[in-house]
Amino acid sequence: MNRNMPEIRQVLAFVAIVETGSFTLAAKRLNLTQSAISHSLRSLEDSLSVRLLDRKGKSHSLTRSGEVFLKHSRAVLSELDLAVRNMDALQQRAG
Secondary structure: OOOOOOOHHHHHHHHHHHHHOOHHHHHHHHOOOHHHHHHHHHHHHHHHOOOOEEEEOOEEEEOHHHHHHHHHHHHHHHHHHHHHHHHHHHHHHHO
């Protein structure tokens, strides 16, 4: 594994920020504090050595790196969701 591999919670926080348009709403969606969401994004950006969001006060926009990473993040989360659903189906068949 790459030592700079993002943690799933960081990816979830990033996607939630983008999808809700707000750190506060992302925190509510993930049942976390706004501080935890901010920390996750900072840690994610640090581990990738890129800025994903341009912040101006309470507003923010995706950087080019953020656009690219968002596309990949959504694909990873979709695949993870599919894997979990497949495990659930296997467990129900075995159950």
